[in-house]
Amino acid sequence: MGEWIGKILGYLAAAFCIAFIGFAILIITLLNGGQIFYAPLVIVVTVVCLIYMFMLFFVPTKLRIANRSLVGLLVVCALTVTGYEINQAYHNSIPTVSEQDFDLRAYQPYQENTKAQSLGQPATLKLDSNLPRLDGATALYPLYSAFVQAVYPKKEYDLHDHQVRASTTPEAYEYLLDGTADMIFVAGPSTQQLAIAKEKGIEMKLTPIGREAFVFFVHADNPVKGLTTEQIQGIYSGAITNWQEVGGKNEPIRAFQRPENSGSQTALEKFMGNIPIMEPPNENRVSGMGGIIEKTSDYKNYPNAIGYSFRFFATEMVQNGNIRLLEVNGVLPSKATITDQSYPLSSEFYVITAGSQNPNVPKLIDWILSEQGQALVEKTGYTPLTGY
Incomplete structure (x- = not known):
């Protein structure tokens, strides 16, 4: 025992x-x-x-x-x-194409060797006080940084500075609606962002300041050169699941998406219209408290992948030689096809305000729409509004 x-x-x-x-x-x-x-x-x-x-x-x-x-x-x-x-x-x-793949600090205004474009002549508007607080989409930071470099006083503007902030599209809308940003540079608002503004009793004013293309890209070795809008909608609704169905190899399609309320995801939702979007590929991440956070996967350049963004981000900022932009309805996105609007997914981007009382806000918007402001839009790599 x-x-x-x-x-x-x-x-x-x-x-x-x-x-x-x-x-x-x-x-x-x-x-x-x-x-x-x-x-x-x-x-x-x-x-x-x-x-x-x-x-x-x-x-x-x-x-x-x-x-x-x-x-x-x-x-x-x-x-x-x-x-x-x-x-x-x-x-x-596998290379990743993500908004975190480049350093925005390279575009900070007034920095030595900054990539922010210079006007090349004195600006017709100079602001010394009551500076409008700016924020916006990651891909548009090089543009409004160039505006700051032309118009604002010469000093250091940190990426997290309350005067010239570089957050992301969702956060920029949050700052605009809570009154901590006067102007944001973004694509149009999502349905959810419009609903939040309505709930708060805030009316957003959208002023077009340039044009841009919403683009789809694949691995450079993918034999598919272009898709129709219907085929893209079929891919992102889950109706088309193999590249062979659109003239490619017999491989399953990895259709990546962007996080909810980001500028490019909002563009996809508008492009899809009433067609339901399939669930995106997700990654699991562990939060600081040990819980699991599910996030939309960044685009990884698999041979069978497809992703989307805006043309400037996909070409100028990332400069990833291993991806290739797709033709849509037989038209390749370029400055020329954006200008003549033959590329079917070209649209305007905006400076958006929400009732700011800063007297310099309308002055800055007027200057952005002037010949000098539109020249910076073009020099930065975007397509200016016609007739400037």
Whole structure:
């Protein structure tokens, strides 16, 4: 009887140690983003170790079988981990096209060797005080940075400065509607952003300041050179799932999307109209408190991928030679086809205000619409309004 009590106590002690170690490894694994593969593996290995210890204490006659099973499991685990890491290495090697792929600091106004375009002559408007607080879409920061460099006082304007901020489209709308931004440079608002403004009793004024193309791109080696609007709508509704259906290779289509309320996602929603958009590819990310945050995957340039953005971002800012813009209805997006509006997905972008009382806001907007302002639109790489 005493022997059995000793075995039971010994097993419980060993089981507690194994369970504690397994739990600790599981927590570390979850905090490091391994919940999809490594977390289940840790649980399985922990359970098998508990079973092994049970056999070691209570069924010693089967120990040889248990030892062989444990060695076999370790070999299988090693092979599985190796295969998983090889697969992850492949996916990680695929280039990503993302708004986080470039450094906006290179476009800060008045910085030495800034990429922000210079007017080349004194501006007809100079502001020294009551500077309008600016924000906007990531891809439009080079443009309104150039405006600042021409009109605002010469000083440092940090990316997070309240006067000239570079957040993102969703945050820019938030700042505009809560009164901490006077002007934002963006594509048109989403249905949700319009609803929030209406709920707050705020009327947004949209002033077109240039034209841009909403573009779709694929891997440079994809044999498909162009798509019709109906084919694109079919892809993003989930009705078309293989490149072979649109004249390409027999490969499944990886159709990437952008986060909700971003400028390009709003453009996709408007393009799709009443056609439901399929669920996007998602990634799981671990928050600081260990919870799981699901985010829309950034475009990864797989041979069978398709993504979208605005022409300036996709060509001028990213300059990724491994992607190629698609023709839409037989027309390639370019400054010429945006100007003559033969490219079917060209549209205006705006400076948007929401009742700011700053007297310099209308002055700055008028200057942006002037010959000098429109010249900067063109020099930055966008298409100016016709007739400036």
